[in-house]
Amino acid sequence: MKVFKGNKKTLPVRFCKYCNKPMTWRKKWEKCWDEVQYCSERCRQHAKRPLSRKDEHS
């Protein structure tokens, strides 16, 4: 029994926790889809350290 039928419309979609952008399941995420919460590394980094810039205006 196949989970994906090769039809992109059946792929799961998740929304980025940081920018709320919809992310469609990708092959590279097949092993870690449950852990994917951000659309990009950038969002992940921003989300991890919000408002914790290192004195940009010092």
Ligand SMILES: [Zn+2]
């Ligand atoms: Zn994002």
